[in-house]
Amino acid sequence: MSMLKMASTKLNFFYGGFQALSDISLEFERNRVTALIGPSGCGKSTFLRCLNRMNDLIPGTRVEGTILLDGEDIYASEMDVVTLRRRVGMVFQKPNPFPKTVFENVAYGLRVNAVRDETFIAERVEKSLRRAALWEEVKERLHQSALGLSGGQQQRLCIARALAVEPEVLLMDEPASALDPIATQKIEELIQELKKNYTIIIVTHNMQQAARVSDVTAFFYMGALIEVNTTETLFTRPKYRQTEDYVTGRFG
Numbered sequence: 001m002s003m004l005k006m007a008s009t010k011l012n013f014f015y016g017g018f019q020a021l022s023d024i025s026l027e028f029e030r031n032r033v034t035a036l037i038g039p040s041g042c043g044k045s046t047f048l049r050c051l052n053r054m055n056d057l058i059p060g061t062r063v064e065g066t067i068l069l070d071g072e073d074i075y076a077s078e079m080d081v082v083t084l085r086r087r088v089g090m091v092f093q094k095p096n097p098f099p100k101t102v103f104e105n106v107a108y109g110l111r112v113n114a115v116r117d118e119t120f121i122a123e124r125v126e127k128s129l130r131r132a133a134l135w136e137e138v139k140e141r142l143h144q145s146a147l148g149l150s151g152g153q154q155q156r157l158c159i160a161r162a163l164a165v166e167p168e169v170l171l172m173d174e175p176a177s178a179l180d181p182i183a184t185q186k187i188e189e190l191i192q193e194l195k196k197n198y199t200i201i202i203v204t205h206n207m208q209q210a211a212r213v214s215d216v217t218a219f220f221y222m223g224a225l226i227e228v229n230t231t232e233t234l235f236t237r238p239k240y241r242q243t244e245d246y247v248t249g250r251f252g
């Protein structure tokens, strides 16, 4: 099995007349955590959303170039977007549980995919909550509203919800930025655990977080990919001045 899970080649992205990404070629290996870093507005989130075609939902946008998932072009006409988003799951910056029970939040993706077997659903809900390191905290309150959970628990619930449909890739857009330090640490530990089973791509503003959780880091600046390397090398021996200035906190 190839180590390469996803790859973008010469990706350009436009919001109307504004080009937000230029010529991004970036590879993602299986069971690795890749962090996307760079100053506000440099295109990190735009790039992340290209990877499961979330940008399709924004009118007036245009993509050029290719993105492959296991060698298949995700923008090809035969690619089913619902299947793509099942395979490439996403967790957002702010925890966004549905106003439903804990159980139904996690079961949601299965029900949407027309799974009817309640035993199967219950097993998958438990497995997903365990993988998201939340089961012990919620097993007695599965049928209470998810909105009663703490922010950190809600974010792990959103991760469990993403895992329930068994994605292959997990996209995380600043998943801990709305959380306190303890909840953040739990999410970071969880990311380390999850990479055994998933390919993870995380956008973060927090350089220490990128250094702690990722194997590979990509530095974006003004819509371009400036450099990508193992996290250790990128942080200790960056090739370019812009990268160095950013990782040492001189700007951004």
Ligand SMILES: Nc1ncnc2c1ncn2[C@@H]1O[C@H](COP(=O)(O)OP(=O)(O)OP(=O)(O)O)[C@@H](O)[C@H]1O
Residues within 6 Å of the ligand: 015, 018, 020, 038, 039, 040, 041, 042, 043, 044, 045, 046, 047, 058, 205
């Ligand atoms: N829906 C949109 N319509 C038009 N322009 C957009 C839209 N979303 C983002 N942009 C622009 O595209 C550029 C890249 O934005 P993006 O959100 O991808 O950057 P980012 O690096 O993730 O920033 P941040 O760290 O602040 O979230 C910015 O100039 C932004 O203003």
